[in-house]
Amino acid sequence: MNLIPVDAMEAGESRTIDVSPYLQAGVSDPDPTILSVQGLGNSGVRATSDGSRLTLTADKDARGVRAEFRLVVSDVSASDPPALPALSASARAV
Numbered sequence: 001m002n003l004i005p006v007d008a009m010e011a012g013e014s015r016t017i018d019v020s021p022y023l024q025a026g027v028s029d030p031d032p033t034i035l036s037v038q039g040l041g042n043s044g045v046r047a048t049s050d051g052s053r054l055t056l057t058a059d060k061d062a063r064g065v066r067a068e069f070r071l072v073v074s075d076v077s078a079s080d081p082p083a084l085p086a087l088s089a090s091a092r093a094v
Contacts, residue, residue, distance in 0.1 A: 004071075006056060009045070014057040023052075025075040035072045043067035 002022050009015055020032045034049035044062035047069050048055045054071065 009058045012060040016055045020052045030075040038070045040068040
């Protein structure tokens, strides 16, 4: 998985990014799912995930901060696991 660039956000703004295009899947029919999101530092930006979508929300008083998150993403859904271990990847959203 590659670096996921995010354009500047205004205080109080939310932005949702589908991480699917950034995943280099190890299966022929990937179903990307974000397994975890970890904030690196205290930036004033929160992150949540739903499936392959990452939502970043800047605090109402966030000004001039740089936010960085580490994602762990699987290329298969938890409801249909393969017989072999799934590929997971880490990425940074900056």
